Amino acid sequence: MSADDDDTRTYAVVVNDEEQFSIWWDDRELPAGWRREGTTGTRDECLARIDEVWTDMRPLSLRRWMDANAATG
Template structure:
């Protein structure tokens, strides 16, 4: 199933590094992932991720970069 013929419901999921993905809503999540709260058709879930995931860097990298001294 691809494109318009995909009628499954998806869930937006996020991991501890604040990386987003989609997962079938009726399936158990893989270890390390949790539901973000948004569900719907694949295209809507992906559009939601595009809107909210504005910084693709993993959380651990963002934290590390914030701790580095400013280069002057």
């Protein structure tokens, strides 16, 4: 049995301005630059949500730069 098996805390899925995802304890104030995505639950539930929605690991600014340069290149 791992330490994660005993974790009864509620987590929240959070996202930053670069559309990068993470989890944070639901009862804690978020660090600057992060906002709630809307999903809360167990650690595993939140990580499963991130796996579902975070399909492109590139930061938003890089995706925009690549799109702009592909259009002009």
